Amino acid sequence: MSTSNQLFIEEKINETADSVTLVLKPHDLIKNYKSGQFITLLLNVGGEKVRRSYSFSSSPAVDAKPSITIKKIQDGKASSYLFSTLKAGDTIEFQQPAGLFTLDKAVSENLVFIGAGSGITPLISMIKTALAKKSYKKVCLIYSNRNEDAVIFKSKLEELKAAYSNFEVFYTYSQPHNSALPKGRLNQSQFIKIVEGIKDLPVAQADYFLCGPDGMLEEVKHGLEILQVVPSKVHKESFLTTNENDSVFVSVPEHSGDANEITVMYQGSEYKFAVKPGKTILQSALDEDIDLPYSCMSGLCTACMGKCLSGKVEMGDQDGLSEKEVKNGYILTCVGRPAVAGTVIEID
Numbered sequence: 001m002s003t004s005n006q007l008f009i010e011e012k013i014n015e016t017a018d019s020v021t022l023v024l025k026p027h028d029l030i031k032n033y034k035s036g037q038f039i040t041l042l043l044n045v046g047g048e049k050v051r052r053s054y055s056f057s058s059s060p061a062v063d064a065k066p067s068i069t070i071k072k073i074q075d076g077k078a079s080s081y082l083f084s085t086l087k088a089g090d091t092i093e094f095q096q097p098a099g100l101f102t103l104d105k106a107v108s109e110n111l112v113f114i115g116a117g118s119g120i121t122p123l124i125s126m127i128k129t130a131l132a133k134k135s136y137k138k139v140c141l142i143y144s145n146r147n148e149d150a151v152i153f154k155s156k157l158e159e160l161k162a163a164y165s166n167f168e169v170f171y172t173y174s175q176p177h178n179s180a181l182p183k184g185r186l187n188q189s190q191f192i193k194i195v196e197g198i199k200d201l202p203v204a205q206a207d208y209f210l211c212g213p214d215g216m217l218e219e220v221k222h223g224l225e226i227l228q229v230v231p232s233k234v235h236k237e238s239f240l241t242t243n244e245n246d247s248v249f250v251s252v253p254e255h256s257g258d259a260n261e262i263t264v265m266y267q268g269s270e271y272k273f274a275v276k277p278g279k280t281i282l283q284s285a286l287d288e289d290i291d292l293p294y295s296c297m298s299g300l301c302t303a304c305m306g307k308c309l310s311g312k313v314e315m316g317d318q319d320g321l322s323e324k325e326v327k328n329g330y331i332l333t334c335v336g337r338p339a340v341a342g343t344v345i346e347i348d
């Protein structure tokens with residue numbers, strides 16, 4: 001059984017030497033995505049099924065055509081396939097958009113986006129939406145790259161800067177070509193210096209959206225603590241870029257008892273199956289050939305998110321969910337298992 005659909009690559013646009021944008025169609029097949037969300041692609045790479053999630057770089061508020069942007073990772077199976085092999089006119093299987101790293105998390109009138117490399121992808125989508133809404137006093141981007149040539153969407157960012165006086169961009173480079181520019185990865189002190197220098201920014205009140213590798217996220221998070229920004233105003237998305245061939249470790253909650261039966265409601269169908277000790281809800285569903293949505297399988301991306309309607313789900317690593325979401329009953333099937341028999345969950 002399959003719950004995924006087919007998309008066409010309408011256009012392939014080279015952004016930098018190692019990043020490409022894929023414009024997808026038919027446009028109405030991708031339903032109601034939000035800026036900051038991602039789509040999961042199910043690829044056939046040399047006969048092997050590979051599943052990867054990519055953020056939208058398009059904004060549903062201003063771009064008629066949905067698009068994703070991909071950075072080629074050395075030895076990365078999926079990114080190499082999408083970058084080098086796939087061409088306009090080819091089809092790909094996908095699952096509907098998901099993800100909680102979205103603009104509607106912001107509660108203030110001032111937004112600061114911090115990204116590194118291809119971490120710009122969900123951020124540019126949110127920036128375009130935020131500027132088009134015209135309801136924010138300040139929209140700022142701090143964007144870190146290896147050098148000037150690696151900046152993705154440089155011309156778009158400059159175009160937005162010229163069009164919106166409330167938009168500011170700060171570039172940082174670890175190895176700039178121009179020796180007059182400061183050199184080094186974005187760290188805590190550099191971040192604090194940039195933020196404190198932004199005119200008319202109420203630093204402690206603004207919302208901060210972070211997307212990049214874990215090292216950068218940690219530096220910025222410590223910087224935000226020093227700036228006394230409360231955690232509820234810090235929204236983050238990390239990505240795993242080290243090696244797409246690596247298998248992912250999934251932490252399953254300890255459970256020594258018998259299998260617990262669970263009911264999963266998904267796309268108008270109801271599935272009942274047993275989750276054996278040591279297995280997650282997702283693993284058990286896939287064993288039964290029930291095609292539930294997923295991507296990272298490590299509790300990070302939220303592609304497998306559902307809501308517990310009755311009973312109880314216990315979870316291992318659940319970094320993708322906030323405390324509030326957990327309190328409101330949201331669960332991740334890839335790291336969760338039913339704690340009691342008769343648990344019922346619903347997946348959108």
Ligand code: FES
Pocket residue numbers: 293294295296297298299300301302303304305320332333334335
């Ligand atoms: S598949 Fe990514 S969080 Fe479950």
